[in-house]
Amino acid sequence: MTVDSFLQKAWSESGPKVISGFSRPLYHNWAGLVYGRKYDKKAYGGMIRHTEAGMLTQWASQIPENGVVVEIGCYGGLSTSYLLNGLQKRHGKIFAIDPFNSDLEKQAELTDNCVPLEQKPTKELVASRLDANGFSGMFELIEGYSQEAARNWDASIKIDFLWIDGNHEQAYQDFKDFEPYLAPGARVAVHDAHPRYGYDAVVEDVKKIFNSRKWNDLEHVKSIISGRIAD
Ligand SMILES: C[S@@+](CC[C@H](N)C(=O)[O-])C[C@H]1O[C@@H](n2cnc3c(N)ncnc32)[C@H](O)[C@@H]1O
Numbered sequence: 001m002t003v004d005s006f007l008q009k010a011w012s013e014s015g016p017k018v019i020s021g022f023s024r025p026l027y028h029n030w031a032g033l034v035y036g037r038k039y040d041k042k043a044y045g046g047m048i049r050h051t052e053a054g055m056l057t058q059w060a061s062q063i064p065e066n067g068v069v070v071e072i073g074c075y076g077g078l079s080t081s082y083l084l085n086g087l088q089k090r091h092g093k094i095f096a097i098d099p100f101n102s103d104l105e106k107q108a109e110l111t112d113n114c115v116p117l118e119q120k121p122t123k124e125l126v127a128s129r130l131d132a133n134g135f136s137g138m139f140e141l142i143e144g145y146s147q148e149a150a151r152n153w154d155a156s157i158k159i160d161f162l163w164i165d166g167n168h169e170q171a172y173q174d175f176k177d178f179e180p181y182l183a184p185g186a187r188v189a190v191h192d193a194h195p196r197y198g199y200d201a202v203v204e205d206v207k208k209i210f211n212s213r214k215w216n217d218l219e220h221v222k223s224i225i226s227g228r229i230a231d
Pocket of ligand 1: 046080100112115166
């Protein structure tokens with residue numbers, strides 16, 4: 001299947017109905033039930049669905065031992081917690097990037113304001129949540145912007161899973177900025193990539209991302225499009 005026909009099917013009006021292959025509602029719903037209800041979505045102000053949450057845990061649990069996840073757009077730490085829940089099995093580490101509640105004027109300029117700026121969780125609040133969830137020592141919260149974090153990235157740290165959920169107008173740029181640091185076979189997953197319940201700019205950017213090189217294991221979970229880079 002070409003990337004374009006995969007995306008067309010993933011986004012078709014009636015939705016994909018197959019139970020195996022690129023979109024697996026039974027498996028995704030199972031993951032959602034088993035793993036995707038662990039953290040309080042309302043309390044964290046999170047924006048992921050249960051099936052998406054369950055699959056973040058699943059995918060994180062599949063990276064190599066001592067592997068590395070990078071999250072762009074941590075907000076209150078909901079998706080971060082689901083990723084860490086999977087990562088525990090691998091003794092892995094997550095670098096979660098978000099400006100949190102720093103310099104709100106700069107944020108108004110550099111983000112797409114998809115969350116109310118005056119209510120942004122602090123880095124300290126998110127760190128305390130992650131500690132309370134049992135993840136001490138497994139995370140580094142980077143207070144800032146993905147483009148800055150990419151510029152300062154230590155090239156010796158290879159990324160096994162890149163989760164893109166930051167500024168919805170720069171998903172492709174986020175991918176390109178971190179692409180040089182992706183490990184062979186790394187997974188990339190992009191949130192809000194659905195024409196009906198995502199953002200048009202992300203939809204256009206996932207077309208660019210997944211047409212820009214070869215991928216394995218393309219998968220569609222609600223508004224997430226994911227794949228693993230082919231070596
Ligand atoms: C949709 S929310 C993330 C939600 C979170 N992933 C979850 O599911 O719980 C997007 C977050 O990305 C942040 N953001 C915007 N631009 C960013 C950038 N360039 N780098 C990192 N974070 C960014 C926003 O401020 C916001 O906190």
